[in-house]
Amino acid sequence: MRLFQKSLILTGLIILSLSQTACDKFLSVDPPYTQDVENFFQTPEDFDRALTGAYDMLQASFLTMWIGEIASDNAIAGGESVNDSPGLHQIDNMTHGGVNVELRNVFRWNYTGLTRANYILENKDNIDFPGKAHIIAEAKFLRAYYYFELVKYFGDVPLIIDKRIGIEEALQIARSPKAEVYAQIEKDLKDASEVLNPVASQKGRATKGAALSFLGKVYLYQNKFTEAAATLDEVIASGSYSLTPSYVDLFSVANENNSETVFDVQYTGLEGGSYGCLICLEGNAAVGFQGIRQYNGPVYGDGNSYNLPTQELYDAFSSIDGRRAATILDIDAFIATQPNPASITYAVGAGGHTGFYNNKYIKRQGEIGLPDNDLTSPVNYRVMRYSDVLLMAAEAHYQLGQTSTAQQLVNQVRGRAGVPGIPVNSIEVIYKERRFELSGEGLRFFDLVRTGQAATYIDGFVTGKHELFPIPQVEIDLTGGNWSQNPGY
């Protein structure tokens, strides 16, 4: 007992007199089994994994598939009611302002994407290994992609290059002029195109052709027609791409990553998902949302009736143009052709109904992901198709007075669609052809804006205001209120 008492007291006294160094050591706890932000990029695998993380944010592009259509004359917002994604309805009606969930997500998610690319580029000199140059090139391509999205939507945006910034620094950063952002995008794409493989080592990775095609598009958005023509010609001359024989089958999962694919955002249905974090999904949320509401019948799956093509778009097509049916599903006409039409049902959403659905990106049976399958469509978003490259090249050449080249390119696209060639005697012919070829793919609004036609075609469009979307007001507030809002908002 004596000994026990003594040892107890002794232990207590030792504890009472703990040394500072012992404390320090005891309190330095490393997070178990977790790699840290600051000690990463030690192996080639680290670079590769960070790059995958940077690719991840491409999946946010489904928003552009919506907004690029809904903001234009191609589609209405649709949905369950006007309170179902009210931000899209505001964009549809050109009543959008500084408070808009979808626009804020565009802003946030693209900044996250470019931050992930910057994180790689910040650490690019850590180690050397074969293949590093390609990883750096892919990171630059991705950064350019995200900045291009931002500049298309918002114009001047803060330009952050090769570093991460903290809260304090964020308060000091101003919006960079659009021209500076474009210059950085051009530089990144040029750098990338010099290194990237012509053929991707894995389906989904950026290629030389993708970098050049985007570079061409970026030139075109700035009306740099000479550079655009040269760059796009390089893509065409590379011979890497060709139009597929059938336009109708272009958008099925089975036909993904074909000869016409310049760059796809990859999606899969192999992982489930739920509402609440659309950016956490690995599936394409737009496709399920664009499905037919409460549809019960063959071929298609049920969805949320978002992004519904307009009668006006339907009417714009020539009736002999097969691209009309491939682009637009006339639901009642479709049902009438089915074996037992009376058994097929669907519902009309209170958010609007046109009788038409986006037939390129729509939930089809056999292309259904894990639950909730409205959110997990495996259908890739074809953000850069070869026909887009051809039509952009046509536009650039036409603007440079090379009308015969332009005509040949336009008719190459028409030929594949099975419609007769036409004379290209005005720039509007090319613009129209872009609409026939690329409707439903999220390009229309930005095409109308860059070609100065938006006010003509979009109800409620105010010139001098609606060319740009407003910077989300809360983002202005969170950086100290120093940024001016875009004009008109």
Next chain:
Amino acid sequence: MIKKLFIQLLFIGISGFAFSQEMSVTGFVKSEQNVGLPFVKVQVKGVTTGVTTDGTGFYRLKVSDAANSTLLFSLTGYEKQEVKLNGRSTLDIILVELVNNQQEVIVGYGTAKSKEVTGATSKVNGENIEKMSVARVDQALQGQVAGVNIATNSGSPGGSSNIRIRGLSTFGDNDPLILVDGVVYDSEGLNALNPSDIKSINVLKDATAGIYGVRAANGVIIVETKKGNINSKPQVEYNAYWGQQQTSRKLDLLSAQEYAVIKNEMFAMGGQDMPFNNTNLGIGTPWQDSVFQTAPIQSHNLSISGGTMNTRYSIALGYFNQDGIVGGPKSNFSRYNARLNFSTDMSSKLKLNSVLLYSNDARSTLPENGIGSVLYNTINAFPNVPIRKPNGQFSYMEEVSDIINPIAQMQNQYNWNTANKIVGKEEFIYEFNDHLSFTNRVNYNVAFVDGKVFSPLVWYGDGKYANTAINDDLESPTVELAPGVEINRGAAVYEERSTFVDLTYESFLNYEKTFAENHKIKGTAGVSIFQREGSSLNGTAFGIPNNSVAYADISANTAQGGYLNNVGSWEFTERLVSSFLRAEYSFKEKYMFSGIVRRDGSSKFGANSRYGIFPTASAGWLLSEESFFKVKFIDYAKLRISYGVSGNDQIPNFAYRGLLNGEGVYVFDDLITQGVAIGRPSNPDLKWETTRQLNIGADFTFWKKLDFTTNYFIKNTFDLLFQPDVTAIIGSYGPGGYPPVINAGNVSNKGVELEFAYHLRKKKDFSTDLNFNVTTITNKVTKVPDGVDYIPGAGFSVGGDIATRFQEGYEIGYFFGYETAGIYQTQAEIDASGVVQDGAKPGDLIFVDQNGDGVINFNNDSDKTYLGSAIPDFTFGFSFNVRYKAFDLSGMLYSAIGQEIIRNYERQQPYANQLGYMVDRWTGEGSTNENPRVTTESTRNNLFSSYYVEDGSFARLKNVQLGYSFSAAKLKKIKVDSFRIYLSANNLFTLTRYQGFDPDLGSSGALSAGVDYGFYPQAKTFMGGVQLKF
């Protein structure tokens, strides 16, 4: 008179004969209420040994010199009595309960008489907790202590409450430090604690809680479990109650007929076809009647306590079971408890205190208080649709994709959690002498927490978000693993097993000595080392056979090759090393001074700011001891003041470090490829929040009956830890990404607390105790992070505006939106209003032009304003306990006044059902100025406005109890010490104007408080119980 004389003579005679002889003295010790007091220590003065009274208060003591001996009677909480025996062989005694100021309170690493205390503390006795007949101690504590606001997070069985000591002081975790016999319990962990095991609860509210340093900023709650008594026979106690619960409220929803009429009008107004040809649909389906049910509750506690010469013990077993009023057994809480408190003198100088608490608690839950919860679906379910279709299938309600049949939902929900917890303490106290003692103790808290969720294949109708099957035949979705290789997903089960191990070693010296009679010195010095480790392993398995819960286990999965099945895990370690010093000095027990310093080192913070020092000073003046103090009716008067600094470290572990725990997953070659991404950016300068608190208080006793305590406090919290919404350009808003944790912002709480306790024990048969307390707190954000105007909080409706904010000059989480001023009756009124309200038509809400620019701006916040807050202006607690002869009646009333609630349980979709008030909607000029028109077209009526804000004030009779105690004399014959039966009711009535299920609506998040998504209401419970001692 003659009788009295006779007795006196008899005594004298006996004393004469008994001189110098050993004899037995017997007697009863009773309280003023004439109830036998057990555990009273009875000893002869000058002799250390003695006996204790049994359950009836009876004692028998051998006395060697009955003529000259003096007997000492002592019991904690009662005044000591010395009685000269004068040779008597029987001696009955009445012990008087100590007035509050003499009671012992726990102040952290020591105790003090409340007379000596210089801080603001409150004490609640275990019986007042047990009497509330609830599952959790936090529910029982509501309204009992001034300055402690408790709001219920959920009325479901096992649902937690949030405890706020002296207001909301931070954006993040506001929970106080809860210590049970010295062991840290978190708010969730309170599920494991049996309220019947509690002896007392002490609440440290002011800066003197600073003895707990970096964890003390939100106050400290010290819970002590029951102990045995020296030299007492085993006392067996059995307490039990049984009850039935029902909902305290159902909402007034539209009948099928009203629904059809209103929906027809809504569609017609929107220019669409009317959905109902026939509106004569009667009442329709009263969904609430099927969702709510009566549910049983029961509790049993069995304990034995006693002691020998140098050992005390108390052991207990407990069982509690409660079904939910929504979902019955699907929303259940059950608990088994076992407890052992054991103390022994290992030698004359070394004492051992040992505590062992085991608990097994199990909880099953339904989705609650959110969009998609059972009650949210119940409120919005269509009344024209039956629960089941004629073919027996559940009806679908396909017109709204996120409203599902609540009955089907409950049936398909399987969500269980169990926790096995072993908590204990081994404490060795070595007493060098009467003045100096040395305590060394080890505390442990080991918890094994298991969770399981079974997701069967279900079908709620076309397009429903909650479907897991692909059709109503419950066919499974298939997954393509590789081209041509498809497997069924089937039903899934998720399991998680987590282990938490807390270890604390504490070592401290206590010194107490009075010098020259007038100078009393107390000192405490020690260290504390704390470590918490947690780890978890979880897995999901697919292909559960037969879609049946009978096989809901990972082991039963049939997923081919284990494909699809996935696993996850996490681990953490956190540590705290602290040293503390407290010095107290009092002069003549009139002037008291105390100083505390604590130094904490926490692994939660980076090397730049790992250590913090927290000092506190306090003083007291016992005015009533002064010779000049001659106010007759004031028996006791004390003034107190304290000021000090404490901290709050409740942030995630490793928050100062940037972690690659984000999600960076992409698809290459059609396969999911795992990459990495930054989860949360780093902040190496991150440090604890600091709270500086001033307390000025006074304690009085008037007429020996009325205790009164008041405190005024100013509590300022600096460097708030939080993860505010940050700018997008730092790039943290990806999947798995979070904003960084930063120190920014200040909050101030000022308040007044009043506590009254009235005791009337004049007559033998009658006694009354009344307790009343009032708290008022003014909460204000005094600073937000630089460059930020406000921090957005909870959203309104689905994808709607932000309704709550953290903003300088306002309460935390105040409501911000458009103020309404009735309904536009005519187009002429709109035209003449002088304000352009875009899109306004007759029947729409009139928004107030706050900035007076003639336009209601819907693009920014310039026309939005303050619409209220979830923080009450006043809270009141009132309890009474009246005894008359064998009957006792007690009750507890709680009231919170001046808070608002956001009505956010209405799905703003055309087909969703609505509340009864829509019957009085606007239908034309002059019809109403309250509720807007109905239409399917786009209006701004569903923007967040004062229309959706309601007064949340309420008063609730939390408990009322009527008991009857059988006569002790009769019970004695059957060897029973006491037997009491009672009837009791919880939440018998609630006075409120709030329309929702329950105005007592808490939230663990400071910014989501007061947002009602269809809150699981507290049950109204009727119970009967017994209390038996032998």
